[in-house]
Amino acid sequence: MSDHILTRRRTLALTGSTITAGLAGCVANGADQFTNNGNTDGTETSATQDDSDGDHDHDIEHTLGHPEEHIEVTMESDDDAHHFVPHAVHVEPGGTVTWILDSGVHDTVAYHPGNAAVLPSATDRRIPDGTDPWASDVYDTEGETFEITFEEEGIYDYTCTITGHGHRGGGHHGGHQSHESTGMVGRVIVGDPDLDSDEQPAMRPPSSELPEVARHELEQFNDQTRDALNEH
Template sequence: MTTPDRRTVLRGLGLTIGAVAGCQSRLGSSGSDGLPDTADVTMTSMPTPAFEPGLVHVGVGGRVVWTHESGDHDTAAYHPDTYGPLRIPESAAPWDSPTLTHVGETFAHTFTEPGVYDYVDTQAVCVAHEQIGNVGRVVVGWPEADPSSQPGLAPPQSNLPSIARDRIDELNEQTYSLLESRGRTPSNE
């Protein structure tokens, strides 16, 4: 068995470091809070309309990019100025994308306020996608898990479709677990 020379070892190490750096750039770099600067969400129609993943976490100033994969979709903040009730921080700017219809088409939004943001696909080709639970969430920074300060953590409003309410309840459970992992315990428990 021959021992590799120093140059071969360094070249192999360089390839390994390069591969790891490439993977990190696809995931988004980390900000000062240790959270990604970007998150990618795919908008699909099969087997049912969905945002994948349904919950993403970015740092303050982070950007979410929604990419169309199939069907017709949009993304709109739950906010009285865009669609439905307020389920984002009161001081935050809402967003409302155009309808995305072409594979690979994207929409991006930058989140400058920490907090919990709920959003929905409002497309109504045959049935509004909200009525079949196509709801997603963005957590920005490490907000307190207090429903009185986070409209997105409040129980879902009774005027929302029942499947959307169920999805928001699931997202609340996931978000509480996420925030509790950093010691952000809900003040209502």
Template sequence: MTDEVSISRRRLLATSGSVLAAGAFGGCLGGAPSEGGRSGLPSKVEVTMTSRPTPKFEPRLTHVAVGGTVVWTLESGDHDSTAYHPDTYGPNRIPPDAEPWASETMSAVGETFEWTFDTPGVYDYVDTQAVCTAHEQIGNVGRIVVGNPELDPDAQPALRPPQSELPRIARTRLEELNEQTHSLLSDEATTSTEEP
């Protein structure tokens, strides 16, 4: 095998590995590459809500294009999706100019709620359902990243440390989401500067 063929093969394998890794990571974030807009981000993502084995949003972190829609679908239990905002529930953890949302409680399997995100930024939300146990108390929180916002806590309240009045496990989950968001947006910034 010549050196030229060997180098080409390594490039092909490296490129294939990067594409596969990006596809797997995008899938974990609820993205569907075929639905991407000009930004390459999905225009619609689905988040499931389940109670088994514990209440959770899946995936907990989603990434959608500006103007994209998130659809929450109930798989089991009783759940809602509510923005962390003084007008809906708790402290503000969404962009300053963004509209907060609060779904009704969903209890029928397959029931959905959707919200379209026109303002780029980072949005935290919570399951406020308290039929048996307050789901926030056990860390059922989620995050939506809309577009590719700057990693600036002054402009993105969700990137600030979680407020002390939030339950301990919710704070822990939000801190984990901050780390994941920094990694996600830093990786995308690096990728976009490397593209020709």
């Protein structure tokens, strides 16, 4: 990623059922608690990322099982493909994930019924019970960021709602597929959660209402999560 000046930042802290966040415009309970935390400094993280030439490696087990304090995830587009890179990350309780726009137009939206207005497939809840969802702004300028501090141990799945040429909303827009339907989904693992599906909704089989490619990606995440966390 280039040293493009970071122009906007949104910051959230997830602590059980409470969310505090960067600036108004994010869809989340407690959005009136948003505060402006200024710009990031663009520093690198220790998270391993995939190649940026469009040949993205989905074998991300090296990032799982070894939680970090802070990980950066880039939001990328190349040709007709869209990606969160790395696709799945593992942070410590109290750890932070920063999403950075590398290319294209993107957002990051948690799978939760509370986000159904911008993501119809969010009726399939895939974040821990008792936690509120996040939904970032739509980012279209390289270097823009959105940041969450995850206090609650668990597994959090999310996607990008963008369709067509920067339009927001699930499904199709003007004949264009959504980024979700092309497999632009991501996962954040926090701490060492119980992998029982009764405890972690994200470990359940994805709903048939989700796009096929997104379901496939989420099923892969579940396999990789079990493999990585059962080894520790």
